[in-house]
Amino acid sequence: MDPADYRIGIICALSVEMAAVHAMLDEEYPKQTQTDRDHNDYTFGRIGVHDVVIACLPAGIMGIAPAATVAKDMCRSFPIAFGLMVGVGGGVWSKKTDVRLGDVVVGGPEGPYGGVVQWDSGKAEKGGMFVRTGAMHKPPPVLLNAVQGLRAQHWKIKRGERKLDSFLCGLFADKPDMGETFGFQGVENDILVEADYEHGGGHTCDQCDATRIVDRTPMPTDPTAPRIHYGVIASGSQVVKHGITRDKIIESLGGAICFEMEAAGLDDFPCLVVRGICDYADSHKNKRWQPYAAVTAAAFAKELLGLVNKLERAKPERPDHPKHFIVPRRNPNHVAREDVSREMTKFLKRQSIGQVRISVCGLGGMGKTQIALDFAHKSRNNYHVFWVHTSTANNFLADFASIGRAVGVVGDHTQAPEACAAVQRWLDSEESGNWRMILDNLDDMSDDLGKVLATALPRHRGLIFITSRNEHIVGRIVSEGFCVRLNEMSISEAKQAFQKLSGISDTNRESDATNQLLEQLGYLPLAVAQAAAYIRRQRISTGSNSKHRKAI
Template identity: 40%
Template sequence: MSNTDQYTVGWICALETEYVAARSFLDKKHGRPEMLSPNDNNHYTLGEIAGHYIVITVLPDGEYGSSSAAGVARDMVHSFPNVRFGLMVGIGGGAPTTQDVRLGDVVVSSSRSGHGGLLQYDLGKEVQDQGFHQTWFLNQPPPILRTAVSGLQAQYEEEGHQLKESIESVLEGNKRLKRKYARPPAESGRLYNSQFTHILDSQPTCAELCDDSELIFRPERTENEDNPAIHYGLIASGNRVIKDAIFRDKLAAEKGVLCFEMEAAGLANHFPCLVIQGICDYADSHKYEEWQGYAAMAAAAYTKDLLHQIVPQRVNPDRKAREVLDGIQNQLENVSRDVHDLRIITGESAKEINAITEDYMLKELPVAAGAEFGNYMDQHEEGYLPGTRKELLLDIEKWAA
C-alpha cells in the first residue's frame, strides 16, 4: 500500500494506449494507494521517475474531451493532496507547417506571442462578414515546468536526444508491446495535399486506395537531424476530433498551431500543467492508426527526460494543484454569493424607484380647471387636489334626494 501524501506529480492520459506508454517509462512501480477520496473512480498507477513520486491516471473508457479530463484531474488532486503540477501526455494530430511536423514527432505546449501554449479552438466569437474568431488562449504552465522545458531544449540542441533508444529499450524489456508500439515504416507516414480526402469510412489503407500523385514529397531526415523531432509552440484544444486538413491549415497559418488534441482545454485554466503530444496523424481524413502506439511512446519518453531536469526538492515549495482547484471553486462560490446579494439589493432598489416614480407621475398629472376634491375627510391626502370630484358629489346628492 502506498501513502497518497507522498506523490507530487500528476500524469494524465486520455487513452489506454497512452496509459500503457506512461506506465512503461516508470523507473519503479509502487503498490496501489492505501485509500482514495470518496467518489473517486479513477484508476491509478503509482511509481517513480528521477526521484519524483508520480501518480498516473487515465480517462474512463469511451470518454473524451475537456469535461472528462477536468473531472479526472479534480478527483486525482483530492485523493493525492500534495500533487504540485500535472502533465497531460498523449497523442494528437499534427499540423505540417514550416516546422516540418511528422508522424512520431513530439509537440510541447510553449508560450508564443505573450499567450500560453494552448488555444481553445472552439471558443471565441462569430463576427458578421468576418467568420469565427478564436480568442481563448489558456493559461501557461507553472514556472518550474517552463524552466525545465528550456533546460531540456538546450540539452537536446547541444547533444541531441536518445528518445529512439529509450523507446527501443522499453520494448526490449517487454516484447509484448513491440507489435503495437514499435515505430512503423517511414513510408506509412504519407502526407497528402489538403484538398485530397480519404473516402469516408473506407476500410482500405491510404497506400491501397489513395492516389500517389496527391502525396507531398518530403526528404528523409538525415543522421544529423533529431528523429523524432521535438517541436515547441501552440497546441489547439477543443471538444471535436479534427479530421479536416483545410481547417488545420487555416489555424496553422493564422495562429501558428502545431498540434490538435481534445482534453487540455479542461485542465489548463484550473490545473497547473504542461501538455506533451506525440503526433499520430495529420488531423486530416486519412488513416494512420499504426502510428498511435509509437507516438504515445515518444511523448512518454520526452516526459521522462523532462522530469530529469527538475530536482525533486524543488517541487515541494510549489503551490499544490488542489489549492489552485479549491481557489477556483472558492472564487465561483464568492461570485455566486455576490450575484445573490446583488439580486436582493436590486430588488429593494426597484421598489424604491417604483415608489419615487409613482409619486413623481402623480405630481405631474394635469389638473382640470375648477376641479376639486369630493370628500372633506380626504382633502389632505397626497393623491388629491383641491376641488377634485365636487361635481360628482353634487350628482350623487341629487340622485339620493
Template identity: 35%
Template sequence: MSLGPPSSRSSFEIAIICALAIEYNAVALLFDQFWDDNGDYYGKSHGDYNQYTLGRIGNHHVVLTLLPRMGKVDASIAAVSLRSTFGALRLVLLVGVCGGVPRVPQGEILLGDVVISKSIVQHDYGRRFSDGFVRKDTVEDNLSQPSKHIRGLLASFETDRGIDLLEQRTAFFLQEVQGKPSNKRSMGENKYKYPGTAHDVLYEPRYRHKHRMAASCICADSVTDSSPICNEARMLSCDEVGCGKERVVSRLLLEHKRQLEERGSMTAQNPAIYIGAIASGDTVLKSASDRDRIAARENVIAFEMEGAGIWEQLPCIVVKGVCDYADSHKNKKWQNFAAATAASAAKAILERYARTDPLPHGPRFVQSHLGTSFSEVQQLVATSVTSTLSASAASPLLASEEKPGAPFKSTVRPKLDQDTSPQWDTPNWLNQRLELEGFCPDVVIQCASTLNSMIESDDNIKLSVAHLTIRTRSRPFANGAMRTATYARPMHTTSPFVIKKFFNHDALFPAMIEDMRIQALCKAFALEFNSLVPGVPVDFVVTMSLHRKTDKSRGEPISIEPFISGDYVKYNNNFSYVLAESSAFNDRAQAFSHFTFERSWGHMMVVDLQGVGNLLTDPCIHTKYDDRFKLSETNLGAKGFKSFFATHQCNQICQRLELKSNRNMAAENRFEFRATWPSMDPTFCCANKLCRRIIRHANAVVSDKYPGHSWCDVCWHQLASTTDQLLCVGPGPDHNFEISRFFYESQGQKIPNRCTNHT
C-alpha cells in the same frame, strides 16, 4: 540511486495524465518500480473518482492516471480531483497522441515526432457568425503562461545542448519500451514497432479522403472542402478508396529517414522534438484546410483535446506524439508508436527535472528577513503561522498523516457577521468583491429522450464553464461543520443569493460536481413531471461550483445559489418519513417521488424533498446503478425504494399519471411500470443559469433579441433594466455598442469590450 516507497502522498510531486488506454500502457512500461502492486496503501481524498497507479520513474515518485474519456471537461474535473489528493504536485505531464502540423517554422514534422507545449491555445473558443468563426483572443480569454519553474525547464530544452540530450534520451527510452516483453500480445508482434516511412503519407491539403472510382456515390459530387462525402469512405483506408500517390507531398526529412531505413539503421525511428504552442479543443480535427488555416493564424504546431482543461488547474506540460496530420486521411496505424515516443520523451523530461528538497518542519526564520521593528517581526510571525496552517488545510495528508485521504477537519471558524438580517438595498453593505470561475449545470431538456440519456449516464448530464463577479459580505452569517454561509449578489443582479465556502478546500470539489449533476437530473425529472401535471410546478434550486480566479493553484470551493426566505418544509426524507399534513403541494411532492421511480423504470427515485414553497433544495437520488452518485451518503439504493413504498399512499396525481408500482410489488421486488409516456408539453427553465426556475410555456418571456432563450418574469425585468452603452475598444473610429450586462452574467460569460463586428 534507488528510492524506496514514500511514507505518504505528500512525497508525490509528479503526475502523468493520459486520455487513452494505449497512452497509459506505454507510460506504464517506463516505470522503474510500482508502489501499489500489493494494494493501495496511500488512499485518496473523499470525492476523488480518479484511479491511480503509483510508482517510481528515475528519481521521482510519480502518479499515473487515465481519464474516463477524451475532452476538456473530463480533463478539468479529473485535474481538480488529482490536485485534491496529491497536494504537493509540482509538475504534471499530459502524455499521449495528437495531430501534427506538417510544416512549421522549426522544420518538417513527421509521424512519430514529439511536440511539447510552450503554451496552449483554445482554438474552438469563440463566436460562430454567419460568415465564419472568430476566436476569442483577448488577454482575459487566453490561457495563462506556465509557472516560472516550468518556463525555466522548457527554456533549457530550447538550447542546442538541451534539445540534443532530450532527443537522445527519448530515442534510448523508446528502444526500452520496444524491448519490454509485456507489450507483445498480438501474434508475437511488437505493437510499438516503427511503422516505417512507407506509411508516413502526407497528401496535398485540398486533396480529400473520398471514393475515387464510385460514380454513383455522393463522393463523386464532392468537389469543395465543404461538400459531403459518404460515411463508408470515412471508415475506409486510403488504399481502399483509391487516394492517389500522385497527390502525395514529398519531404526531405522523410526521404532522409527512408535512406536510413534502407541501410537498416535504427536511427530511422528516432523522433524529433518540437517545442511550441499547441491548439486544444473539444473536437477531433480531420480537415487539412482547417489545420493549415488555424496553424497560420495561431502559430501552433499540433492539435489535441485535453490540454486546455488541465492547463489552468495544474502546473502542466503537454507531451504528445504525432500520430496523424489532422486531415481527412488520418488513421490509427501510428497511434501505438506515437504513444511510445511521447512516453519516452516524458521519461527523458523527468530525467532532467530536479527533485526538490523536503520542506523543514514548522516555521523557519532567517535573521536577515526579520526587519527592524517589532511590528515587522510580529507581521512576519503571523504570516508564517498562517502559511503553516494553510499548508495543512491544503493537503489532507498533512492534516492526518496516519490516515491518508482523511478529510481535513478545521478547528478554526471565521467570526460571524454582526448584521443578523440582510440589508440588500444599503449601499456598500456588500463590502467585498470576488472574481470566480468554475462549472454550472446545463439543464436543457428538449424531449423525453434527453431525460432518458441523463438517466442512463452522468456523462450525459452536461456541465459548462462559468465566470462570475459577485459582491459579498466579508464575514459569513452562519457557520456549519463543513462550510460557512455568506450573503452575496452577482454584480448585475438584483435578486439575493448566498455563497457557501467549504473548509476542506479542493477535497470537496468533486462532491460539489456530483451535487450539481444530481440537481440537474432532479430538474430534468421535474420538467417532464410538470409537463404532465398542471398547476404549481415542482422545482429545484441549482448551484454553481466555483473558486477564486486569483488562486487557481488552491482556490477554496465556493457554491452560489439563490437566497430563499420563507417557511421551510420537509415533505419526505431518504428513508420512510412522509409529511402527514394534507396540502395540494404535499400531494404533488409525494407523487413526484413516485413518478421518478416509475419514469426511470425502477432504476432511480428522487426523495428527501424539502424547501420553501415549490422550490426544493438538497434532494437525494436513490439508484440501483453501482457507479452512480457514489459520494452521496444518503443514496440507499434498493433499500431506499422499499422504505419509500412502505409509507407511500398513492394520491390522485399518482392515479392521473397511471403509476403502477406499489407497496406489494416493492415487498416482492417485482415491479410493473407504465409502458409509455405522452409527449411533453412545452415547459422550460429560465435561461439565467443562476436562476433556472421552471416556467410554463404561457408564462415564458421570449425576445428576438435573445433567440433560443426563455426568461421568467423576474429575470426578464433585470435583463431590460441593465441595458447599457459601452465604448468599443476595437479598431476604427470610436463607437458605442449596446449590451445587457445581466445577459452575459446570466450565461456565466464575461462582459465584452468589443462590439460584434470586432469580436
C-alpha cells in the same frame, strides 16, 4: 507510500497512452487510498526521483469536460503540485515546422497563447468577427524552466544519443513483444497528402493516389529518433480529420502545430501538454502510429522530469497551529463580483511550486480594496494573513515592522532595514507555514517604494495579492496571466449591492427608478455604495424628488 508523497500527476486520454507512460516507470507501487468522491483508476510509481500518479479518461470517453473531471478528482485525493498531459495528437506539417509521424510536440507559450488554445471556443462580435476566448494559461514555471534546460541540452547532443532515445531502445530491448506494437512504423508509412485530397476508404492509404502525396525532404538523420517541436497546440471538442478545415483553423489561429481534444479542459490543472504525432489531422488518419507516438511522448516526459528537483512531501499544517491575522475589518455588505471570483478561483488552483502573485487592477472606486478584504477574511482559517498598505514607502515599512513584531522576529526598537530583512527571511522559510499577504494601493513603484519592494518582498513562498490603479505594475512584479482587470459591475451585481446597502426591496414601484439611478452612476461600486448610504441615512426612496436625486 502515503497520498501526500504524490506531487506529480500524469493524465492520459487513451489506454495506449497510459500503457506507454506505465512502461516508462522505473518502479511500480501498490494502489493507494483515494477520497470517496474520486472515481479515477490510478497507477502509482516512480520516474527517477519522483513519485507519480497516473490516471486515464474512462473507456470510450474523450474530450475537454472528461479531462477536467479526471484532473479535479486527482487533486481531491493527492496534493498535486503540477501535472503532465501525455498522449497523441494530429500534427500540422509546414515547410517551417517539418513535423513527422512519431515526432513529439510540446505546448509552450507563443504569441498570445500560453501553449494551448481552444480553437472552437469564442464569441461573435460586431461585424461577424469571431474572437477566441479559450486560451489556456502558461504551464507552471518549474516545467517551463525544465523545458528550457532540456532544449539547451538537446542542442549539444545528436539525435539518437538523447536520454529519450535510450529510454526507447531500452524499452524495446527489455520488452520485444511490446516493441512489435509500439515500435517505429517505417518511413514508407509516413504519408502526407495534399489538403484537398480526400481518403478513398479502407484502413490504409494503399489505394490513395500517389501523385497527391506531398513531396517532402527526406529525413537527414535517423528517422527512428523522434524530433521535438515546441509551440501552440490547438485543442477542441471536435475531432479534426479534414485537411482543408485543418488549414483554415491554423490560419485563423495564426499558427499551431498540433491538434488534440483534452488539454483545454485542464486550465485549472497546472500542467504541460506533451503529444506524440500519430496522424496529420486529415481524412487519411488511422491508428497505426498511435502506439509509437504515445511512447515517444512518454519518453520525452520521462527525460523532462529528470531535470526537475525532487519535490518535498506535502506537509499539512496542524489544525491547532495558531494563525496570525493582521487585516482591517471588512464590509459586511460586500457583494461578491462573479467574474472576479471565477478568475481568482482559476489563479488559486494554478498555485504550484514557489510563490504566486495575483493583482487586481482598476480605476478608483471599482472596489479593489473590498475584493481584497473579502479574500483576506475568507483565508483566515487556513492561512496567516497580513495586510500591508503600500501607498508610500513609510506605510510599507511600518506595516512590515508590525508583522515582524506579531510573529516574534522583530523587536520594538529594530531599525526598518533589519526589520524588513527579518520578516522576509521568516516568510521565505518553512517556519512561517502557509501565508497570504495583501499589498493594498500599490499605485506607484517609483523612487523609494520601488527600491524597498525590490529588496523586502519574499520571493519563494506564499501568495501575494496586490491591488492597484496602475496596470504597468503587472509586468514588473506580477505575471500577465495572474491579473484581474476590473470593469464596472454587472447590472445584477450593482442592483444586489444597492439593495443590500440601502435597505430598499425590489418592488415594481422602485425597480425602474433603481435601474435608472444605477445607470446614471455607471454601475461603479463606490458610487453605488455612496448613493445607497445616502438613501439609507435620509430614509428616502430611489424615486424621490429631484432635490434628493441631485444630492445623490
